[in-house]
Amino acid sequence: MSSNMKVESSLNHAQRALFIRFVAVLISFLLIIELIIGAVLFYRLYTEENKLLASMATEYQRIIKFDTDKKFIHVVENNPQRLLDNNIAIFWQAKEVGIPIQFVAGKVWLQPLENIQQYQPQGKNWLTSILLAPYLSLKLPTAAGDYWMIVDIAADYPIVLRQWLSFLIALLILAFFSSVIVWRLINSTLSPLFTLANRLDLVSEGALDLFSKQMLPVTDKSESELSSINRSVSKVMSRLQNAMKNMDNTLDAVAHDLRTPLSRIQLAAEKGLLSQATGEARNRELFDALSDCAEGAEQASRMLTTLMKINDEQIGKRELTLETVNIAELLNTVAGWYEEIAEDKQIILKVLTDGDIVIQTEPNKLLQILVNLIDNAFKYTQQGGAITLAVKKNNRVDCYITVTDNGIGIEQEYQALIFKRLYRVDNSRNTPGYGLGLALSKAMIENLGGNIRVKSTFTLGSQFIITLNSQRRI
Numbered sequence: 394m395s396s397n398m399k400v401e402s403s404l405n406h407a408q409r410a411l412f413i414r415f416v417a418v419l420i421s422f423l424l425i426i427e428l429i430i431g432a433v434l435f436y437r438l439y440t441e442e443n444k445l446l447a448s449m450a451t452e453y454q455r456i457i458k459f460d461t462d463k464k465f466i467h468v469v470e471n472n473p474q475r476l477l478d479n480n481i482a483i484f485w486q487a488k489e490v491g492i493p494i495q496f497v498a499g500k501v502w503l504q505p506l507e508n509i510q511q512y513q514p515q516g517k518n519w520l521t522s523i524l525l526a527p528y529l530s531l532k533l534p535t536a537a538g539d540y541w542m543i544v545d546i547a548a549d550y551p552i553v554l555r556q557w558l559s560f561l562i563a564l565l566i567l568a569f570f571s572s573v574i575v576w577r578l579i580n581s582t583l584s585p586l587f588t589l590a591n592r593l594d595l596v597s598e599g600a601l602d603l604f605s606k607q608m609l610p611v612t613d614k615s616e617s618e619l620s621s622i623n624r625s626v627s628k629v630m631s632r633l634q635n636a637m638k639n640m641d642n643t644l645d646a647v648a649h650d651l652r653t654p655l656s657r658i659q660l661a662a663e664k665g666l667l668s669q670a671t672g673e674a675r676n677r678e679l680f681d682a683l684s685d686c687a688e689g690a691e692q693a694s695r696m697l698t699t700l701m702k703i704n705d706e707q708i709g710k711r712e713l714t715l716e717t718v719n720i721a722e723l724l725n726t727v728a729g730w731y732e733e734i735a736e737d738k739q740i741i742l743k744v745l746t747d748g749d750i751v752i753q754t755e756p757n758k759l760l761q762i763l764v765n766l767i768d769n770a771f772k773y774t775q776q777g778g779a780i781t782l783a784v785k786k787n788n789r790v791d792c793y794i795t796v797t798d799n800g801i802g803i804e805q806e807y808q809a810l811i812f813k814r815l816y817r818v819d820n821s822r823n824t825p826g827y828g829l830g831l832a833l834s835k836a837m838i839e840n841l842g843g844n845i846r847v848k849s850t851f852t853l854g855s856q857f858i859i860t861l862n863s864q865r866r867i
Contacts, residue, residue: 401590408583415579416572423564430560432520434553438546439519442529445479446544450531453542462535469498476500480548484509487538500545509541522546654689661685713840715753720784720792721746723756727763728782731771739776747785752792752861758837762845765830766796766857773855774800792861799854808847 456465469476469483476483476499483497486509494509496502512530514522522529527547533540665682668675721744728744735742763782770780781797803811812835838845838859849855 401587404583404586404590408579412572412576412579415575416568419568419571423568427557427561427564431557434556435523436519438549438553439523439529442544442546442549443514446481446529446531446542449475449479449481450533450542453540454533457533457535457540462537465540466497473498480545482543482545484541484543485538486541494541497540500548502543509543512543654693658686658689661689713755716756717751718754718756718759720750720752720794721748723759724763724782724784724794727760727767730764731767734771735780738771738774740771740774741779743779743781745781745783750784750786750792754841754861758841762834762837762859763794763796765834769830770796770798770800770855774798778854794859794861795856796859797854797856802851802853802855803847803849804851805849808849811847812845 453465453469456468480500482499482502484502485495485497486492509530510532512522512526512528513532514529523546527550528543528545530541530543533542661682665679668678670678724744724746728742731742734740767780767782774780778799781795783793783795783797785793787793812831835845838861841861843859843861845857845859847855847857
């Protein structure tokens, strides 16, 4: 393993960090929910105790009003269970000053009461009562004094806390199962990225062939998941691998094809240097040697220049300069350049147009493409043959340009290879050229937003079809 973190290790770290953040956010929300639940439980306790105290006070006040105080005292002293069950105590406070508050019935109050009025709910916040003074008091006035009912809210705190704890346990169980489910979802969702990371690590270690061998199958289910990224990167890496293979093939082909002009230059130079002739004969041999060297150098220069043009087109190095072009006029112009050649080879050259077709394109590149295709047509069309240039529209969507000949044609097995750099069909090896014209044409037409393809029947002829993308139309 290298000193730098691998892609897969980095993705594992990111997955754990994402899960930890999720758990942290989940716990934070659960704590907030638990606080809200606790507040609701204590508020409900406060309001229920307040209602109970008011209900019992109304009942006892009716006894005091319609019977006597003795009747009230008899009721609460002989039936204290109701008061005890609800944690309520009753006290008597005489109107005379200096007489202490006296316990009457109910829950035994251990805490001394100095100002029982402070526990009345009027004008008090429920939260303050719960936190600071967990009591509620209510006055039952009489002629001789006041009876005070007071409830101990804190006595029910254990019940509320048990309920609160039950909610907390339920939320923790929910959080646990949610975390497990989310972890599995994250793991399954990121699985295409883990596969991609593993393959990228292989590439970083130089195993580019293994990357293409581990292509993921395309399924309908994976269309909506991150596997689309995997497939996109796979396509990019496949193109990179193809580019590297093409580069290797191109280098091999360049080395092979340049060997001829370089060998010619070397042999001509050696012949001139080793010549034993003198005088005018030596000057003639040196002149011929230099001529051969210049011709070989020019051949190698043209080949390298064309290869550089193809590379520039494929990487989009040259910025397009779009102009309004009438394709019918352009075809007639190019055909005019080849009239004399057609007459010399006794080849019929025709132009067929479907009216004026005006598009936005770069005329110089389109001209070079047409020239390359027409040159090839003349190379492989025998005397007495025919070459046709045509352009037509397809429902005003795309512009089709065709270059058709009835020459030697191309065998089916070679039709997919003729657009590769420096590739030449075996039966055309004796024809002058470097095998770069069609590769350059393909790179140019793709740079213009179109494509090129071939239809051919061996011994009957070929048709090259250029489709210009409708996005270039005005």
